[in-house]
Structures are given as C-alpha cells and as structure tokens.
Amino acid sequence: MEEKLLTIAEAAEILGISIDTLRRWDKSGKFVAIRKDGGTHRYYRQKDLEIFASDLMKLANDWIVEGSELPSMFYCANSSVFQARLIKMQDTLIRENIAGALTPLIVAVAGEIGNNSFDHNLGKWPDIPGVFFGYDIGNRQVVLADRGLGILATLSRVRPELKNHTEALRVAFTEIVSGRSPEDRGNGLKFVRQVVAENPISLFFRSGDAELRLKKDNNELYITRSQKDTRGCLAIIEF
Amino acid sequence: MRIELKKFGTTLISRQAGKEALAAFQSILAQAKPDEILEIDFEGVITFSPSWGDEFLTSLLNQFGDRLVLSPSDNPSVKITIELLEKTQNKKFKQA
Numbered sequence: 001m002e003e004k005l006l007t008i009a010e011a012a013e014i015l016g017i018s019i020d021t022l023r024r025w026d027k028s029g030k031f032v033a034i035r036k037d038g039g040t041h042r043y044y045r046q047k048d049l050e051i052f053a054s055d056l057m058k059l060a061n062d063w064i065v066e067g068s069e070l071p072s073m074f075y076c077a078n079s080s081v082f083q084a085r086l087i088k089m090q091d092t093l094i095r096e097n098i099a100g101a102l103t104p105l106i107v108a109v110a111g112e113i114g115n116n117s118f119d120h121n122l123g124k125w126p127d128i129p130g131v132f133f134g135y136d137i138g139n140r141q142v143v144l145a146d147r148g149l150g151i152l153a154t155l156s157r158v159r160p161e162l163k164n165h166t167e168a169l170r171v172a173f174t175e176i177v178s179g180r181s182p183e184d185r186g187n188g189l190k191f192v193r194q195v196v197a198e199n200p201i202s203l204f205f206r207s208g209d210a211e212l213r214l215k216k217d218n219n220e221l222y223i224t225r226s227q228k229d230t231r232g233c234l235a236i237i238e239f
Numbered sequence: 240m241r242i243e244l245k246k247f248g249t250t251l252i253s254r255q256a257g258k259e260a261l262a263a264f265q266s267i268l269a270q271a272k273p274d275e276i277l278e279i280d281f282e283g284v285i286t287f288s289p290s291w292g293d294e295f296l297t298s299l300l301n302q303f304g305d306r307l308v309l310s311p312s313d314n315p316s317v318k319i320t321i322e323l324l325e326k327t328q329n330k331k332f333k334q335a
Contacts, residue, residue: 079253083252086250090285090286104286105315105316107250107286108252108286108287108319108320111252111288112290115252115290119254176327187289187293187323188289191319194319194322194323195315
C-alpha cells in the first residue's frame with residue numbers, strides 16, 4: 001500500500017511553522033520535500049517529520065546560528081510557557097518512571113538553565129525572545145537554547161574584569177556571585193554543577209566560543225574553545 | 240505556624256513564582272506572633288530549585304532568622320538547594 005503523503009499545509013500544521021518556512025527549507029536543502037512525478041506541489045512523509053523533529057541538538061543549534069523559525073512545539077516565548085512545559089516533562093518522567101529518583105534533579109537542572117535565560121535577558125533580548133526547550137525521554141536527553149546575551153555579557157555587569165567566554169563559564173559554574181545588584185542572581189549554574197557532580201547526569205553547555213562539559217559523577221570542569229563564536233546559550237542534559 | 244509548600248505548587252522552580260508565593264503569603268505571616276516558630280514543610284513537593292528557594296526561603300530567613308525552621312526532606316532537589324542557599328548567604332537554616 002502506498003504511504004499517505006502529507007501536503008505542505010498539513011506538514012506546517014504538524015510542525016507548528018509557516019508554509020513559507022517549509023518552502024524556504026526545501027529550497028535550501030535543510031528539509032527537502034517530495035514531489036510526485038512531474039508535479040510541482042511539495043509533500044512530506046509523516047516519518048520524515050518525526051525524524052526532523054527528533055534531532056533536538058541540530059534544531060536548537062540552527063536556531064541559535066540562523067535564527068530561523070522554530071517548530072512551535074519547542075519554542076517557549078515567555079517563562080510561563082516554559083514553566084508549563086517543564087511541568088509536562090516532569091509529569092512524563094514520573095508517568096513513564098524512566099529517571100526514578102533523578103526526576104526532581106533533572107527537572108530542577110532544566111528549570112534553572114531555562115529560567116536563567118529568562119531572568120538575565122528579560123527586556124534585553126537582542127532579537128528573538130524566549131528559549132528552545134525540547135526533550136526526548138526515550139533517549140534520555142533534554143536540550144535548551146536561547147538567543148540572548150550569553151554568559152559573558154551577563155556576568156560582566158557584576159564581574160567587569162572577565163576577559164573571555166571561557167573565564168565567564170568557569171565563574172558561572174564555580175564561584176558564588178554574592179550581592180544581588182544590579183539584578184537578581186540565583187547562582188543556579190552552581191546548583192547545576194553540584195547536581196551533575198553527584199549524580200548520573202551529564203551536561204554540555206556552550207556560550208560564545210566556550211564549551212563546558214560536566215560529566216556524570218565527576219566534579220571536574222572541562223572547558224574548551226569551539227571554532228565558532230555563537231550567541232546565547234545551548235545546553236544538553238543527558239541522564 | 241506550619242507552612243506547607245505544596246500549597247504553592249509541587250514544582251517550585253522560578254524566581255517569579257517564588258516572589259509571587261512570598262507576596263501572597265505576607266498577609267498570613269503578618270498574623271504570626273512575635274515569638275512564633277515558622278516551620279517549613281516540604282512534603283508533597285516534587286521539584287525544588289534555588290531560584291524559587293532564594294526568593295522565598297532566603298527572604299524568610301532574613302525576616303525571621305532562627306524562628307524559621309525547616310522540616311527534614313528526602314527530596315534530593317530540596318537538599319542540594321538548601322546547601323547552596325546556605326553557601327550563598329553564608330548562613331545556616333535551622334533544621335527541625
């Protein structure tokens with residue numbers, strides 16, 4: 001039996017993006033449509049949509065680098081949307097009993113990283129406000145990203161001596177930043193580090209040209225420089 | 240006075256929600272007697288984070304000092320959050 005193909009309008013509806021974006025992605029090769037023999041209309045397989053939406057890291061990274069439209073299922077324009085989806089992830093983790101006692105820690109870590117994006121960029125978003133928040137419970141992965149100012153620019157307000165992204169990440173994850181001016185600071189990334197150091201959870205975190213890796217049950221901080229200097233923050237939590 | 244945090248929700252994670260919880264609670268706190276102990280009960284909370292905790296618990300600690308007492312909790316997100324808030328504030332919470 002021939003597989004039923006979805007029209008471009010149906011595919012756009014499922015992904016939560018515009019038809020124009022799908023046309024653009026087809027032209028650029030980012031997400032290529034199917035054409036029936038000799039036809040000009042674009043069609044999509046359900047399976048291809050699922051595969052496209054399952055590559056969380058690529059979607060998040062492309063959003064940071066290109067600022068292209070994001071499938072609506074991953075986009076949290078404000079913190080209320082983020083809180084609601086975070087609670088939904090918590091409910092799924094509990095219902096499917098995948099993470100057991102780690103559940104509150106995974107939710108708290110994702111919550112601190114996502115809330116950091118909102119708390120530090122509110123009213124200062126360079127272009128697109130909000131965060132990317134996607135998770136694949138089966139693959140035990142949570143991905144968060146924002147197109148905000150990044151850790152260096154944010155921390156420089158209280159630590160003007162910081163010279164580069166690497167130093168900024170080290171401070172953000174290790175030093176207690178005391179004093180609550182000029183903005184509230186929860187020291188949430190220190191919490192993230194402690195949770196990862198004491199539990200079977202790992203974290204990849206990128207801001208600017210600095211990439212930090214925190215490994216499961218390990219207190220070491222691994223910070224390297226990436227080839228590209230990207231904006232905002234990208235975080236991948238694996239458990 | 241016993242403060243059941245689950246009445247503010249089972250997922251206590253953002254600064255904004257912590258601030259709202261504290262503001263909503265001020266009218267009840269105003270009724271506390273001058274020497275009354277405020278006991279924080281974490282029972283029923285699924286996820287707790289430093290952002291919410293800093294807005295709510297740190298503010299109460301600064302307001303009530305030793306009159307603020309935390310009930311024990313097995314929840315790992317509660318334990319690590321309390322440890323971090325103590326380090327950040329360089330103060331200890333009184334444990335029940």
